[in-house]
Amino acid sequence: MADNGAEKEQIQDPEIGDHELDDSKAKFINGGNSLDDTRVVVSGRASPSTPVFTGLGKDELKKYADDPFWVRLRWILFILFWVGWLAMLVSAIVIIVLAPRCPTRPDLRWYHKDVSYNVYSKSFFDGDKTQDGYGDLEGIKQKQSYFEQLSANTVWLSSILKTSPVDNDRAVVDHKEIDEKFGTVDVLRDFCKKLMKKGKRVIMDLVPNQTSKNHTWFLMSQKKEGKYADYFIWSDAANNWRRKDGSSMWVQDTVRNQYYLSQFDDLPDLNLTNPDVIEEFQKIIQYWAGAGISGFHINDMEMLAENDTLANESERGKETMNFADNAIVIDSLKKIVDGLDNKPGREKLLFGTLTMADIDNIKMYKGQDGMRGLHMAAVMLDQLTVGISAPDLETKLEPFINASSSSWLGWRLTTPMSGTDRVFNRVGEQRMIAAHALQALLPGSSLPYYGDELAMESGVKVDKKTVTPMQWSKEAHAGFTTGTPWLAVNVGYEQKNLDSMTAQLGDNKMMDSFKALNKLRSSESLQFGKTMFCSNGDLLIFARNAEGFESFVVVINLGGATAHMFMGDKCVGERDSAELVFHSHVMERANTQLNLNNAVSIGGDEVLVLKFAA
């Protein structure tokens, strides 16, 4: 710190007595070649325009350069600085080393997290100027804020393709064209893009099992033109394959003078093991993905492939439903979807619904033996019925929970095409919230069907479809259209409609709980946590827990009377307090602390969700 090679020169210290050091030691070194002493002027004194500096000048100060006291002090401070610095560094490292390990998070895609709201397009909302009584894309666009209220990030459009006859959703006449009453591809493209920018998505139904009799493929096939000859399944003789209603699956064609296979309504069944047909669907899927569609639901997925030996079946459906070759078709379709633009955030979804959901089927559709499988197997949550008891329901649900450890499920309460009733008709008003809770909180994605959040009834069925118009308000035709609806609105819509169920002073239990349950799904444990059942008496109880995150216990009272839950219960363990995050009947009780030392009472049909700290 000293100026080296300088000559000694004593300078009078004006600050004698300022410190206890002997000043004689403070003799100072100055001058030398490095410093040009003669030109040194201390600024404060030299220029009258500069404020006076009251401290020491340069020359006075130089004495202290080598002064042992100050040198030592400087060294001590220097060392202290680094000691302190290193101490801080060490403690920072210690804090990091001691910090708890990060909980693992699986790499979830949008379809694992999103609630995908399924609309039957013709029945959702008539929003265009013509008011033709058919729901349309314009109407869906206008109801975007409604999807947001429901925390539904994905809209699932059912039945938008151009069909002939018009009202038969299975009779697709052009897979790249949408029904003109619904809108145009350009409008759809624009809609998808706008949603995508907000991080939301549109998915749609793919109808690969059969076509309309007016589809050009069939017309060419009838004439045995080139590759089209084998687009459908033709046979000279009918075998014993029967449809659900008992009628034969074979339809005689007078043009080709052969029978063609038809599983629904005399519609010709596509030969999906034919690579040419798969190539057609490659173009179709690429076309819709290009228009901004993020996912495809395979309609009638269980019926895609049949035994190509056309052997008689010993039992109805054995050779035609969930037939082993279906895995090959799924493999080809999945390969197409995997070949699409799957950049992060733009991953495409391929999924289908199992009406006969058993574990073997789930395994098949999720891909085994090196075959590509679906991203998600949607299953009907039809285990919950009016009278089922908690232990019975648990027994029925448990296999799915175990299966889902290796495959991702999606839960549907109502499907339009299966011919079954809406969930309301199956479980009754009392158990609607329980049904919604299971849909939202069981492991897997939630795929609600429009209107179920209002507990809509099946109403009039068209070709066994549960597709009556959405009940928006108490106005004429439930506010669905100002024209004449294509299908009569359910009776009783004046009481049961969105307006009345969200009115300020009304009974909003149904809608409020539906929204609240969907919101809960943002928690890690409910997205990917393990599931454990521990039902007790009338109470269906299950826990969802992801290591390192807040965990949840869902309690559903399936009995009519009040039941109690106690600490020490398998799902609760020894934890003595929880936060009540959801109460189906008394919403005000949500977000309060529960003391589990006292028994928790759960009224009949009530649903409670308890949250425990990580």
Place this chain on the structure above:
Amino acid sequence: MGKKEVMIVNEAVGGGGDGKIQLKKQLGLMNGVGIIVGIIVGSGIFVSPKGVLLEAGSVGLCLTVWALTGLICSVGAICYAELGTCILSSGADYGYILQAYGNLPAFLFLWVCLVVLVPTGNAITALTFANYVLQPVSCKEEGPPQAAVTLLAALCITLLTFINCTNVKWATRVQDIFTCTKIVALVIIIITGLVKMVMGSTENFQNAFEGSTKEPGRFALAFYSGLFSYSGWNYLNFVTEELKEPYKNLPRAIMISLPMVTVIYLLTNVAYFAVLSPAEMLASDAVAVTFADRTLGVMAWVMPVFVACSTFGGLNGAIFTSSRLFFVGARNGHLPGFLATINMNKLTPFPSLLFGCLTSLIMLSSSDIYSLINYASFVEALFIGMSIGGLLILRVTKPELERPIKISLVYPIFYLIVCVFLVITPLTSSPWECLMGLIVIASGIPFYFLGVLWKKKPAGFMIMLRKVTILSQKLFYAAPEEQKEE
């Protein structure tokens, strides 16, 4: 303490090589560019370029705003080139406001820098640095442990202060190195983005202006966000005294840096949009890191490292420049004299650096510094406006001043209009923050009267002050600056 108004006039450029106790002229053109680019391109472009996008509403408008704000800042910088070469003292705005408006406004500028702008700026930059360094060991959602972040931020501030105390050359080298790393990081982003675009990833640029905001208020906020990302363009003026051949190098550094930053910002945003959709960008807490995760695969870890380096360099620049401001303020008698002393061995403004370090550490330990940043930008805009207004005033009141660069009055007038907009927009959108900002400014007034104007302070106080001064001098071996040669 200050007695007369200090007249800082142009001085012939003296060589820096003699042995005088003063801050030496050690900064070349490249160092100058390094300081400007290093400070402007802090962490903002890596972390949150989403402010502009959020308000603009469309990709096209967002990019337009980035380009326009770069242009506006260039205009401001041109004005500062005249100011900087005309008034050759370090301290930038402080010097200009002093010249044009007198002591009180200059003191208030110094005051605001001292109590809010410098310490919060430094603390937040250091915290950002710490967060990124700890990125690899932190959990995705929860972030790294807070105590470790604060400690690391303090380590970073003290280490950089140490380097700045020890050697100006080291400090500038740190600046150069870290400015380079951040340019490298941005070039990586830009090239990756361009490659993706060539490969056909252009969907975000189709109908680029669709969804553009039509509300003037939100448009203004988009602009405001953009301008904020360019803030720091005036920082080279804080160190003009140490610039070699300032008449040449100051304007050149400005003219090289700002177009460079503008182009880099634009291209970086284009690259982001080539990979991320607007929704994904808005959802990301650290856009560059998300970008890297998407594109760089196993090399994605380099991005947090680069961001950390960038903030480190930005902090170094801020520490370097702000110490000069306090130094000049003390030299003019606006701050206690010992802050205007220079270590005789190292020739660095030791006490002023330590003082800045101390205030930053105090700010670091306070819990809600992020709320302070809300009104910092308003205050900054106010003072930059004053400086540029000062340019016009000085043209009238001191026409005799030598102006090596004399710009057309179109520039300052244009920029003043922008400043008026910059000051009025937040006044209407967040009046509470602005009021707080004004209160902070006003709180300096009593200190001015007590500390600067009040000449006949009690003898005891004067003696104590002198003792403190001398103690600090001995401890830091720091003498006041010597006058430069006439």
